[in-house]
Amino acid sequence: MPYDSRSAEVSEVVAAIAPLLTQFAAVAREEHITRAAAGMGIPQPTLSRTMARLEADVGVPLLGRTGRGVALTRQGHTLLGYVEQALALLERGLDEVIEDAGEARGKVAFGFLHTMGPEAVPELLRAFRVDHPGIRFQLVQASASVMLERMRAGELDLCLTAPLPDAPDLAVRALDDQRLYLVVPADHRLAGRRRVRLAEAAEDVFVCMEPGYGLRRITDALFAQAGFVPKVAFEGEETETLRGLVAAGLGVALLPAPDTPRPGTVDLTVTAPRAFRTIGLAWMPSRPETAPVRLFREFVLGRRGRLLHPDPAND
Structure with a gap:
């Protein structure tokens, strides 16, 4: 993106005037610097200097004298509209973060x-x-x-x-250990067993989670302990999808038990190595x-x- 010198200049002005905006809004509401200063608990000369600095930073007049008070110029009215929106948005943000941290409704x-x-x-x-x-x-x-x-x-x-x-x-x-099972199709040669050694599936085609998933790292380590590198036919992001692939006869898998049994699959306890996460x-x-x-x-x-x-x- 090309460098925008005007955007940079505006950003510098915003950084300079941001701390002054609540005081500007208070003066605008009161139309009187002394009353605004009293309401904010700061000396009147300090607030007067702040308003002068604000106008100097912005580069246009924002306040005009009217007898003993002040009134906004056209540019002051324009700026006040945005200042009030910004302050209201900030208040809503603070309400949200304070509520988020509250013990009862966080x-x-x-x-x-x-x-x-x-x-x-x-x-x-x-x-x-x-x-x-x-x-x-x-x-x-x-x-x-x-x-x-x-x-x-x-x-x-x-x-x-x-x-x-x-x-x-x-x-x-x-917190807890979750057992992993060798999941095979219902017509698989091992489906009639209750327990198997993982090495007994070394010649099978596997369906696995994609590389980078925690479960894939765990199953790869189990394959290594069992002494073989699996032939992987399909990789996915959801265990239920993998279970569906097993049910369709497209491979076997190492997966945690499902919450609801999946027709067409059988979960076998792996006795060696101990399969869990x-x-x-x-x-x-x-x-x-x-x-x-x-x-x-x-x-x-x-x-x-x-x-x-x-x-x-x-x-």
Whole structure:
């Protein structure tokens, strides 16, 4: 984009006059510098100098003397309209951020893996809102890497993720282990079994999550432990899509159990290597924490071992 010297000049003026605008609005409302100064609790000479500086920075007259008071010039009226809009917008923004931080009606930006959306997270939120019904949530479903990126950018307060990240800027607590199953078509040669070793599927074609997803990193590590590199036919972004591909006979997969059984597939327990992923909670410990975020974080950490298998009697 070409350099716009006029835009740069205007930006400099805005930076210079921004702190003066509330005082300008007060003088405009009162049409009297002394009364405006008294209302703001500042000396009258100080406010007079501020108005003179404002006019000097803008470069046009904004106030005219009328006897013992002042009146806005045409340019002053024009500027006041924008100043009042800007101040009103700022007040609304402050109302929102103050409300977001309030313990009773604040907001939590919470990220979680797609596979936790159907049941685990709704149950978690239901239990939390029994005691905190006014707290609102901004929910984000994404891959582990995307969530951590957004949390570092300040867009998320907390996230449920796997595998557990190892980074010095993050605080991470393990919450629960989720078993992964070898998912095969109903007519697969292993479908009549209950348990298998992963190496028994070494010659099968696999459908997997795309590279970069946390589940893909975990399954690749399991394949390596089992001593083979899988033949991957399809890669996707949703576990239910992968399960559908298995049901269609297009391959086998390593996936967590579905919330609702999928016709045409069979889930087999993997005995070797131990197939699971650890779900954990991550947050930025260096970032100031609002009351709603603290309450929800403590609540989630208190459900360690019950995140994926809640005990209704204890809720």
